[in-house]
Amino acid sequence: MKEREDKHRILILGASGFLGNALYRELCSYFKTFGTFNRSNTFFEKNRHFFQYNVEEDDVFEILEAVKPTIIISALRGDFSAQVIAHTHICEYLKSHRTSKIIFLSSANVFDGYSKYPSYEQDKTLSHSVYGHFKIKIENMLMRLPKRQVALVRLPMVFGAQSPRIQEIKDLLNVHEAIEVFPNLVMNVTSDYKLTQQIHYIINRNKTGIFHLGSTDLVHHDEFIEDIIKTIGNFGNFQPIIKRVYTTNDERYLAVLPQSNLLPKHLQVKSEDILTELAV
Numbered sequence: 001m002k003e004r005e006d007k008h009r010i011l012i013l014g015a016s017g018f019l020g021n022a023l024y025r026e027l028c029s030y031f032k033t034f035g036t037f038n039r040s041n042t043f044f045e046k047n048r049h050f051f052q053y054n055v056e057e058d059d060v061f062e063i064l065e066a067v068k069p070t071i072i073i074s075a076l077r078g079d080f081s082a083q084v085i086a087h088t089h090i091c092e093y094l095k096s097h098r099t100s101k102i103i104f105l106s107s108a109n110v111f112d113g114y115s116k117y118p119s120y121e122q123d124k125t126l127s128h129s130v131y132g133h134f135k136i137k138i139e140n141m142l143m144r145l146p147k148r149q150v151a152l153v154r155l156p157m158v159f160g161a162q163s164p165r166i167q168e169i170k171d172l173l174n175v176h177e178a179i180e181v182f183p184n185l186v187m188n189v190t191s192d193y194k195l196t197q198q199i200h201y202i203i204n205r206n207k208t209g210i211f212h213l214g215s216t217d218l219v220h221h222d223e224f225i226e227d228i229i230k231t232i233g234n235f236g237n238f239q240p241i242i243k244r245v246y247t248t249n250d251e252r253y254l255a256v257l258p259q260s261n262l263l264p265k266h267l268q269v270k271s272e273d274i275l276t277e278l279a280v
Contacts, residue, residue, distance in 0.1 A: 007031065008203065011069035013053070013060070013076045013086075016044055018163055019105065019192060020075035026196035027203070034067045038078070056082045064093045071203060072102045080134040087138045094149050101149040101208065103199060104142055106135045108156045108187070108214070108256045115248075118188070118218065118255035121154075121210040148208055153199065154256045156214035159228070159274050160192035166232065166278065169225070173233060178243035181222035185247075188214035188255040189224065191277050194269045201267055211263075212256035215271045224271060231278050 008031045014020035015035020027033045028049075036053035037044040044050040051063050055078040064072075072090060076083055087104075094100055111119035113126030125136045142150045159165055172179050190213055198213050222244060229240050262268070 008070045009068060010071045011067045012073045017075060017077055022192040022196050023073060023199060026200055055086050060086045061089045070100050074102060074104045084137060087141055091141060091145060094145055103151045103153060106139055106152055106154045108154060108254050110135050112254055115252040118253050118257045120257055120259040121212055121261050151202055151208050152210045154212050156188045156190055156256055158190050158192060161278060173240060178241040180243045180245050181225045183222040183244050184251050185221035186218050186251050186253045186255060187221055188218055189271050189274050190214050190269055191274045193277055198263055198267050201263060209261055211261050212258045214256050215269050217270050218255055219271045227275055231275050
């Protein structure tokens, strides 16, 4: 049974990207859903629920005022400094619209400064990467808002039939080039299919806080990529070329495991579920 369409007005920032568009397709049948797209694209231009938006040049406030969203989902990509400014404006909007909230798609990289253990929701963030620093900066900004207005969603590597990662693997296989794997990297994973269901649940149940939406089990990067190749490939006599890259002699963890903010069993995911999805 569908929810009432007027229950929420959802604005997805970055709705033309891989994850943003998956979220739009999941939510648009249930809620009044709007999205932004960056480059000129007749497919999006024809959809009156889509707004052209360049994070480096445009002010997000104009779109916020036009849509008046009750839920903002941030799946933006682009210049980091411009994104920080955009999220500053989003915070200003949320301060004056106290019944609205933001769901921010963050990353396991907010913990890439820790390598010896997987990370849980309440662990302190620490990053040695520019990308991780950027995500932490926005997380900290949002966490100064009232708790009822913020859901931080930290993601591991995301796969899916149409994902950039899978497309890159297919492209490399097609031209018989090496696929890089990291044997000592221990991680967890998810898919666009499962993630969109999880965020739909967070919206329906009005959940807030920090969520680690990765698989409940851990995998080695090299083994998982090799399993993906076996799942999607039919190579005849061609043997895929695997290039093993060792950045450390020790196992290095980059995994965001759920512990305190667990979703219902049917919304939890295991790494083998991702492979099953790719096999369809």
